[in-house]
Amino acid sequence: MEFPNLNTCKNLISAFATAALVAGCGGGSDDSPTPAPVDTRNTMVEPAQVVRWSIPGFDGIAIAGVAAATDGGVWTVGAEGGLYGRPFLRKIGGSANNPCGTDGLRYVEELSTRFERRQGPTSISTVQDGTFYVGFVAVGRVYAARFDEATCRLDTGFGDQGVVQVPTPRFATVQALNVRRHTDGHVLTALTITGAVELRRFDATGQWDTGFGTEGLAVNPNTDGFWFGGLAVGADGQILVSGSVILPFSTRPALLRLDAQGKPVASFGDGGVQRYPEITGVAGALGLLVEQDRVVFVGGTATSVATSDFGSNDSFIAAADLATGRLLPGFGDGGFLRWDWGYGNSNQIFSIVPNGRGGYTTCGHTIRSLVAGQPAALVDITGTGQFDASVPYQGRRLIAGTNAAGCAGMARLPDGRLAVGINDAKQVVVAFFAQ
Numbered sequence: 001m002e003f004p005n006l007n008t009c010k011n012l013i014s015a016f017a018t019a020a021l022v023a024g025c026g027g028g029s030d031d032s033p034t035p036a037p038v039d040t041r042n043t044m045v046e047p048a049q050v051v052r053w054s055i056p057g058f059d060g061i062a063i064a065g066v067a068a069a070t071d072g073g074v075w076t077v078g079a080e081g082g083l084y085g086r087p088f089l090r091k092i093g094g095s096a097n098n099p100c101g102t103d104g105l106r107y108v109e110e111l112s113t114r115f116e117r118r119q120g121p122t123s124i125s126t127v128q129d130g131t132f133y134v135g136f137v138a139v140g141r142v143y144a145a146r147f148d149e150a151t152c153r154l155d156t157g158f159g160d161q162g163v164v165q166v167p168t169p170r171f172a173t174v175q176a177l178n179v180r181r182h183t184d185g186h187v188l189t190a191l192t193i194t195g196a197v198e199l200r201r202f203d204a205t206g207q208w209d210t211g212f213g214t215e216g217l218a219v220n221p222n223t224d225g226f227w228f229g230g231l232a233v234g235a236d237g238q239i240l241v242s243g244s245v246i247l248p249f250s251t252r253p254a255l256l257r258l259d260a261q262g263k264p265v266a267s268f269g270d271g272g273v274q275r276y277p278e279i280t281g282v283a284g285a286l287g288l289l290v291e292q293d294r295v296v297f298v299g300g301t302a303t304s305v306a307t308s309d310f311g312s313n314d315s316f317i318a319a320a321d322l323a324t325g326r327l328l329p330g331f332g333d334g335g336f337l338r339w340d341w342g343y344g345n346s347n348q349i350f351s352i353v354p355n356g357r358g359g360y361t362t363c364g365h366t367i368r369s370l371v372a373g374q375p376a377a378l379v380d381i382t383g384t385g386q387f388d389a390s391v392p393y394q395g396r397r398l399i400a401g402t403n404a405a406g407c408a409g410m411a412r413l414p415d416g417r418l419a420v421g422i423n424d425a426k427q428v429v430v431a432f433f434a435q
Contacts, residue, residue: 060426
């Protein structure tokens with residue numbers, strides 16, 4: 001709407017009666033300036049607490065994940081040089097004295113001096129009985145290490161002075177090592193290599209379990225390849241792996257299910273692998289949760305439901321029957337919920353945790369534009385696969401203060417708070433939100 005300028009109104013005063021002025025300048029009418037439309041995409045929120053740090057130098061730092069500490073604090077693991085340099089632990093908060101020092105940051109010199117400087121952490125397990133595990137992919141070796149909460153150091157009573165080396169295929173390109181606690185004190189390792197995933201299991205002393213899988217090794221049974229996305233364990237020890245299978249010029253979301261002994265579950269999908277052609281586009285599954293009778297997983301696609309968003313990516317959340325792997329039609333729209341944030345660029349989510357209200361919180365990032373940046377993003381979904389309307393807008397939150405961000409992981413703390421680990425422009429951010 002356009003309004004007369006000041007000079008126009010002065011001319012009207014001299015030429016017309018007061019009644020004409022009232023009509024021409026809007027006085028006395030019900031018209032008022034139309035408020036600027038609210039951009040529902042801009043859902044920026046301030047965390048309740050933020051811890052941000054960096055180091056001098058060009059390469060910066062990054063973290064591979066976060067885990068809830070026993071005393072209510074948070075553990076992070078990362079490295080210089082964007083996960084390819086000297087590794088460190090940082091303990092944030094908690095009720096106990098910080099074993100990692102005054103600022104909670106400690107470089108793991110027992111690894112960087114024993115092997116070499118570059119030890120790239122790729123995952124962190126949950127904390128149990130005062131210890132946690134970290135997966136490393138380093139130059140010439142892949143290994144899992146166990147750390148003691150009380151000392152912020154390697155647990156040298158485990159394996160070979162605190163580490164166990166993971167066997168790798170000859171000439172294979174190893175991308176990551178995911179570690180996850182299993183049953184009876186065992187720990188699973190999922191080795192990500194090009195087009196395949198290899199799972200093994202070791203016990204609490206660091207000895208490999210040769211009865212797991214076939215002579216100690218479980219692999220994806222399908223012939224169309226499997227790109228690893230995430231790893232989860234059910235209450236009875238069953239193992240779920242998310243990822244994607246390979247199609248000509250494309251990929252398709254898929255789940256792999258193994259029993260507690262590492263054998264494919266034949267009734268799940270096709271010989272243990274369930275594919276999801278309903279989720280169209282070049283797509284893959286990432287973070288996942290195993291519940292009593294279903295598995296809930298998230299991921300992204302390289303296509304968009306918004307046809308105006310050229311080159312945009314969507315995010316999705318889906319729920320599948322734990323016995324068969326088939327999508328549950330009562331969740332979302334036909335088994336999944338898919339969305340576009342509304343910006344003409346990508347929106348991707350990577351991890352998922354329960355939100356304490358019967359639903360889920362997902363974590364990722366949204367590329368707003370080259371100028372507006374790429375903030376970290378949270379999306380809350382109900383247990384039935386709908387946007388959580390109690391969190392404006394449509395469950396979506398952009399995290400203020402992040403601008404070139406990627407989500408490194410989340411942890412739900414005993415007091416209900418959510419800790420979000422973020423890599424942001426060669427710095428690290430751990431943001432805390434109330435329940």
